[in-house]
Amino acid sequence: xxxxxxxxxxxxVVALLIAPHLLYSVFLMKVLCFALFACAFNLLLGYGGLLxxxxxxxxxxxxxxxxxxxxxxGFTPELGIIAGMLAAALLGLVFGWLAIRRAGIYFAMxxxxxxxxxxxxxxQAPFTGGEDGIQAVPRGELxxxxxxxxxxxxxxxxxxxxxxxxxxxxxxxxxxFGQVLKAIRENEPRAISLxxxxxxxxxxxxxxxxxxxxxxxxxxxxxxxxxxLTYVEWQMSGEVVLMTLLGGMGTVLGPVVGAALVVTLQTxxxxxxxxxxxxxxxxxxICVLLFRRGIVGEALARFAFLKNDKAQLQRSDVAxxxxxxxxxxxxxxxx
Amino acid sequence: xxxGWPALHNALGDMTEEIAVExxxxxxxxxxxxxxxxxSLRVRKGTIHAIIGPxxxxxxxxxxxxxxxxxxxxxxxxxxxxxxxxxxxADLARHGMVRSFQISAVFPQLTVLENVRVALQRPSGISFHxxxxxxxxxxxxxxxxxxxxxxxxxxxxxxxxxxxAYGRKRALExxxxxxxxxxxLLLDEPxxxxxxxxxxxxxxxxxxxxxxxxxxxxxxxxxxxxxxxxTITVLQRGEILAxxxxxxxxxxxxxxxxxxxxxxxx
Numbered sequence: 001x002x003x004x005x006x007x008x009x010x011x012x013v014v015a016l017l018i019a020p021h022l023l024y025s026v027f028l029m030k031v032l033c034f035a036l037f038a039c040a041f042n043l044l045l046g047y048g049g050l051l052x053x054x055x056x057x058x059x060x061x062x063x064x065x066x067x068x069x070x071x072x073x074g075f076t077p078e079l080g081i082i083a084g085m086l087a088a089a090l091l092g093l094v095f096g097w098l099a100i101r102r103a104g105i106y107f108a109m110x111x112x113x114x115x116x117x118x119x120x121x122x123x124q125a126p127f128t129g130g131e132d133g134i135q136a137v138p139r140g141e142l143x144x145x146x147x148x149x150x151x152x153x154x155x156x157x158x159x160x161x162x163x164x165x166x167x168x169x170x171x172x173x174x175x176x177f178g179q180v181l182k183a184i185r186e187n188e189p190r191a192i193s194l195x196x197x198x199x200x201x202x203x204x205x206x207x208x209x210x211x212x213x214x215x216x217x218x219x220x221x222x223x224x225x226x227x228x229l230t231y232v233e234w235q236m237s238g239e240v241v242l243m244t245l246l247g248g249m250g251t252v253l254g255p256v257v258g259a260a261l262v263v264t265l266q267t268x269x270x271x272x273x274x275x276x277x278x279x280x281x282x283x284x285x286i287c288v289l290l291f292r293r294g295i296v297g298e299a300l301a302r303f304a305f306l307k308n309d310k311a312q313l314q315r316s317d318v319a320x321x322x323x324x325x326x327x328x329x330x331x332x333x334x335x
Numbered sequence: 336x337x338x339g340w341p342a343l344h345n346a347l348g349d350m351t352e353e354i355a356v357e358x359x360x361x362x363x364x365x366x367x368x369x370x371x372x373x374x375s376l377r378v379r380k381g382t383i384h385a386i387i388g389p390x391x392x393x394x395x396x397x398x399x400x401x402x403x404x405x406x407x408x409x410x411x412x413x414x415x416x417x418x419x420x421x422x423x424x425a426d427l428a429r430h431g432m433v434r435s436f437q438i439s440a441v442f443p444q445l446t447v448l449e450n451v452r453v454a455l456q457r458p459s460g461i462s463f464h465x466x467x468x469x470x471x472x473x474x475x476x477x478x479x480x481x482x483x484x485x486x487x488x489x490x491x492x493x494x495x496x497x498x499x500a501y502g503r504k505r506a507l508e509x510x511x512x513x514x515x516x517x518x519x520l521l522l523d524e525p526x527x528x529x530x531x532x533x534x535x536x537x538x539x540x541x542x543x544x545x546x547x548x549x550x551x552x553x554x555x556x557x558x559x560x561x562x563x564x565x566t567i568t569v570l571q572r573g574e575i576l577a578x579x580x581x582x583x584x585x586x587x588x589x590x591x592x593x594x595x596x597x598x599x600x601x
Contacts (some may be wrong), residue, residue, distance in 0.1 A: 171465065171468065172465040172466075174468065174469045175469060176463075176465075176467055176471055179445070179449060179456065179462075179469065182442065182444065183453045186445065187440050187443075189404065191453075192404075192424045193424065193433060193435075194433070194453065194457055195425050195457050197423075
């Protein structure tokens with residue numbers, strides 16, 4: 001499996017390196033930012049089993065901090081992004097610490113409530129510019145010498161950020177930590193009985209998820225030179241849920257596919273105005289009805305099903321009487 | 336020592352033997368319903384102690400209290416002499432007291448091998464290392480396979496735990512529990528839902544692992560209880576009805592009456 005991952009990764013990176021010469025780079029950057037956001041969200045939902053309904057708080061607050069530090073304090077882009085990520089991590093630590101005491105729908109409600117607090121703070125606070133947001137944020141010069149005003153240069157910087165974030169999240173999922181995290185998702189009382197202080201793991205996951213959501217928010221500021229209320233609104237929290245579920249939660253590539261799909265639709269259907277929301281809604285409903293595991297999740301399940309059938313045919317000579325199938329469970333290591 | 340203990344307790348003699356787990360007047364009420372009532376229990380170190388009783392007798396609640404999955408309404412719990420009434424479940428596991436569950440508790444989407452490995456990696460202190468690859472864990476594979484062989488699951492190591500038949504899930508749970516090399520095991524109906532062949536395999540396994548360990552076990556299969564346990568406590572409606580050796584308990588008229596007509600395979 002690891003080797004397949006590597007081959008796929010190389011192909012994907014090459015494609016992403018060529019992409020800005022074929023497609024509109026600002027659009028691609030938007031996809032990358034939201035893909036990173038969805039991946040960070042997926043760590044919490046897909047692997048931690050925790051549905052946060054307030055992830056806009058971390059995306060948005062990081063975007064405000066990055067915009068403010070770069071525009072007012074004259075931070076370089078890399079420092080601005082680090083400042084944004086730190087802000088998101090800190091916020092994640094405080095909100096996460098309070099929210100993980102609850103599970104399920106209560107967890108979702110608590111995270112939503114915190115995110116609304118951040119929204120109203122952003123609306124009222126003097127430094128955020130209220131309804132106007134922080135506009136005309138300079139893109140600046142990376143490390144003091146790479147001019148990011150050029151879209152292509154910026155694209156490669158955003159791509160690097162995405163790849164760093166994606167790799168860290170991927171590594172986390174397939175690490176000793178990730179194993180425990182999955183165990184907690186599957187059966188928390190059992191994980192406790194094995195001696196794991198599950199709240200510590202949940203909190204660490206929450207902070208990691210918030211930090212990389214923050215990285216995505218910070219990168220978005222560089223792309224659009226703007227931090228606005230849109231980024232902290234509850235709709236943003238909803239959008240990231242939509243992207244993750246569409247693509248397939250609990251799969252590494254699902255959120256990327258979901259984000260690409262949603263951003264593409266939003267961009268190319270823009271002439272239809274308010275209809276975009278309705279079209280997205282219809283797609284979402286179809287997706288939930290037809291393939292509940294999301295696009296990537298469903299594809300993987302089909303693939304594994306075919307492979308299993310083959311394997312079973314080969315094994316049937318040595319026939320084991322006790323092969324029982326419980327169809328409900330995903331038979332593959334999610335990609 | 337020995338205030339207020341039922342006279343029957345002194346079954347195998349020697350009151351000076353070390354006590355692994357002790358409860359004193361343990362009570363749990365759920366909104367007026369008393370699930371466990373004034374239970375004082377002493378489990379001697381290195382013995383197999385069975386807890387039996389009809390459905391609803393409070394056996395699992397007692398387990399949940401001892402392992403701190405529930406907080407008692409009143410009473411005290413001692414583990415190796417220290418008061419653990421306010422301790423946390425995860426910390427008890429770290430001090431060698433590990434429980435299993437009545438409903439099979441595996442991690443269905445992890446492989447069978449990974450299930451055992453999750454337990455093996457815990458004492459190693461690398462569980463927070465989110466920056467390390469999963470391959471770091473592969474040096475636990477040999478030990479995990481040994482444990483799987485012991486419970487007869489070696490052939491299923493690479494399959495998902497969720498796809499195992501029920502009895503084999505229970506076997507996996509025991510392997511996972513053993514991976515922690517606990518001093519004290521609490522097994523909640525370890526053989527429920529198993530076929531006869533598996534039952535004797537697991538009974539033999541429990542016998543083997545009981546050397547140097549304390550085992551508290553809830554079990555319905557009377558034959559298993561009679562063969563394995565040193566001491567038996569009979570619970571009824573949350574209270575201790577009797578305790579002692581199998582011979583003593585099985586002759587107790589109250590116990591006979593309690594089991595009469597319940598249809599238990601006594």
